[in-house]
Amino acid sequence: DMAVRHYTLDFNLSTAVDSAAIVPSLLSIFHEQELAETIHDTNGHGYLATFVGKNGRLVILRVHAHGLVTIDLQCYEEDNISQLPALVRGATVDRYWPTADGRLMEYDIDEVVYEKDSAYQNIKIMHSKQYGNILVLDGDVNLAESDIAYTRAITGNGKESYAGKEVLILGGGDGGILAELVKQKPKMIIMVEISFSGFNGCKMHMRKTCGNTLDTLRGDCYQILIEDCVPLLRKYVQEGRTFDYVINDLTAIPISTEPEDSMWEFLRLILDLSMCVLDPKGKYFTQGNSVNMTEALSLYEEQLGKLSCPVDFRKEVVCVPSYLEQWVFYTAWKK
Amino acid sequence: DMAVRHYTLDFNLSTAVDSAAIVPSLLSIFHEQELAETIHDTNGHGYLATFVGKNGRLVILRVHAHGLVTIDLQCYEEDNISQLPALVRGATVDRYWPTADGRLMEYDIDEVVYEKDSAYQNIKIMHSKQYGNILVLDGDVNLAESDIAYTRAITGNGKESYAGKEVLILGGGDGGILAELVKQKPKMIIMVEISFSGFNGCKMHMRKTCGNTLDTLRGDCYQILIEDCVPLLRKYVQEGRTFDYVINDLTAIPISTEPEDSMWEFLRLILDLSMCVLDPKGKYFTQGNSVNMTEALSLYEEQLGKLSCPVDFRKEVVCVPSYLEQWVFYTAWKK
Structure with missing residues (x-):
């Protein structure tokens, strides 16, 4: 499975951040992982560094001027650095189907059982562990066997x-x-x-x-x-x-x-x-x-x-x- | 609102990718946006470039060896490059509460109405447009007024x-x-x-x-x-x-x-x-x-x-x- 796992970890510092103070301690974590570091010029938009590992691992560390620290980890294998589940990118079966009001939802879809492009629409039927088969028309969840x-x-x-x-x-x-x-x-x-x-x-x-x-x-x-x-x-x-x-x-x-x-x-x-x-x-x-x-x-x-x-x-x-x-x-x- | 919008865009190329062939056309998109480019050494794990814009915009372009192309855009303002809704990072109200089986879900939460740490647990009550107030204990959605x-x-x-x-x-x-x-x-x-x-x-x-x-x-x-x-x-x-x-x-x-x-x-x-x-x-x-x-x-x-x-x-x-x-x-x- 060569899908990319994309973890995000965010934390807010209560006061505006002095990058010079916080960055070295964060950097020490990544240095231990044998990652190659690049520090980018952000034109005054905080601190930005990228770290590239030998196994294809990528870490992006940003300290935003208003106190938000964001860390991204992209890797091939399962990992668990974040409270949030990883975004799975490039998997053979797409698990993300937004709601009508535009929110990100991850379905427990494990298989595409049917796909056809008709003259009117794209028809997909996908299997969900809990909803049974789900009919998806033009990317909209239409009806599941549970419904x-x-x-x-x-x-x-x-x-x-x-x-x-x-x-x-x-x-x-x-x-x-x-x-x-x-x-x-x-x-x-x-x-x-x-x-x-x-x-x-x-x-x-x-x-x-x-x-x-x-x-x-x-x-x-x-x-x-x-x-x-x-x-x-x-x-x-x-x-x-x-x-x-x-x-x-x-x-x-x-x-x-x-x-x-x-x-x-x-x-x-x-x-x-x-x-x-x-x-x-x-x-x-x-x-x-x-x-x-x-x-x-x-x-x-x-x-x-x-x-x-x-x-x-x-x-x-x-x-x-x-x-x-x-x-x-x-x-x-x-x- | 200084929350960071994080868009992801992924596509799979049917054959193993020759970065040399695909990268220049992708790069031309980002060059137009006045972004400073860094190309990283990936030790044979495909192509990786980062682009940093004057307005704090960050683009990460990866062409993975097995044919997956992933693009990340992190920016401060609303944008719309992806079919997937943006991950909103560092917002004052957290909208992401995973399911018990570990899937990423975005709730329509607009306000934290109550928060308290008791001797036994963290108690949050948050307002959702569609579910009314939701009781969240130690990060688990417990019960909403709709339930x-x-x-x-x-x-x-x-x-x-x-x-x-x-x-x-x-x-x-x-x-x-x-x-x-x-x-x-x-x-x-x-x-x-x-x-x-x-x-x-x-x-x-x-x-x-x-x-x-x-x-x-x-x-x-x-x-x-x-x-x-x-x-x-x-x-x-x-x-x-x-x-x-x-x-x-x-x-x-x-x-x-x-x-x-x-x-x-x-x-x-x-x-x-x-x-x-x-x-x-x-x-x-x-x-x-x-x-x-x-x-x-x-x-x-x-x-x-x-x-x-x-x-x-x-x-x-x-x-x-x-x-x-x-x-x-x-x-x-x-x-």
Whole structure:
């Protein structure tokens, strides 16, 4: 394993630092390790020295003018100089997948079990010891086999009865929603996905999520359509077809806060068309985004107030295990 | 804000690298930034150069012999060169709290609201945007105001009826278990904590967790004892006093896999005494550890088989929001 371990160790000195006083004692540590030392000219930005060892070890010692001391150790073998776990760099399996609100998270991923570039996105399925297989689309953690909480939240948290109902699922290609709802014997579920890609990966590697529902495009009470949902929704509007539930599992709401962004236009279009095909007593369920993305969530709620058909909504914050952040889900209905 | 942002950027070249070929194009990027360059002798461990800028910026470029290229950028201002969020180093509030299984996690912590060193441990309460206040004991995330899932799990997940029952809580100083159980009108809850420290912090800053239960040491149906639980348990054994429920919230099971470790001895002692005061039809609840700490969990289960009174047990894996890892809880009862 030639991955590089990168340890960081930081400490703050309470008073502004006299490098001349602190540096010699720190240097003595590194001198013992037979490291070659270079002292750099920092133009008055504190003290900076690098140490290079024979075994490829690199130490960077900085004493910043305001009292912060940072030490970096990069080495090939496991070591343990820091309170913080090492950053593992250049490993064959990437363990770092940031949250939607941009925080660094290290997953316990040990294997990439599936990878494919479709016309629409990069599809990865990775194995986590604690979450089972995780579907990652374009670098975003989408759903893990542990995440029944996601499926429950986007189907109304067990408070709805789907028996005998007409349901439309937009997206949902991992099969999680479909697998849960068919158990309740709805009259018919139409699920519309834009592409076959992803199906195969999920069908093979996310069976705890999709069960056997993706093995066939037509079941007792469901049908999977492989097409763009927008023309389909327009057709349903023209035909006057309605659904008791519309579940939008297409994507998280955009994190862009520019309402003119094409992602927001697409979102409004889907919302408007969905409300047109929703029974007057029906419910629309969708995911939002990280609870910390407050601006994006507010903007989404503004859009809900601008639809051609007036709607009310409520939201709920849910812990989806593999997300490592709290996630907002919305329920909307016609006023 | 003088915190240092530390960005990392890594890429793997498919074939072993000829530094002479790749380095000049990379160097040209840094030359444009007016950085002073030092090339280091690595004794055959690839190529290493450091670049120091006038504004305190430091770039480390390494081309490792096996094809990995790592670039580090350390700077004072926000920047965005990497797909990974920057490590923030030397900030006044520490955002990095590793999981029990040693993974790096960045929390959305924006403030330390309470800190105290007691005779037994360091007590911190920190504010997270999404989890509310978080109690951190000796650097371990203990409980956040969002973590009702923890309290539910360690009290039997809503499947128990505590009305009219006798309950013993070992630890539980954050008041979460107490606050939930008093709602059910038990006959009497005895909660035993070794020290007052922590109470004050939780009483002030964890009110979503403890409600008003910590405001007084004696309520309608509960009593809080500030003492070591071992002599108390021994006294109860002598008196023949029994409880319908014993809830051990003292600490996670040790991660050490040395069964002779004093932590394990303490754990066995508590287990044995707890079983002695448990009603024959009673239940013992406790937390275990991260689901990934498989050796420590196995060792714990071995201990359960070695008690003076034979017990059966079951375990459950629960998602506690602020833990950022799946957590094991145990229920044990007399055979």
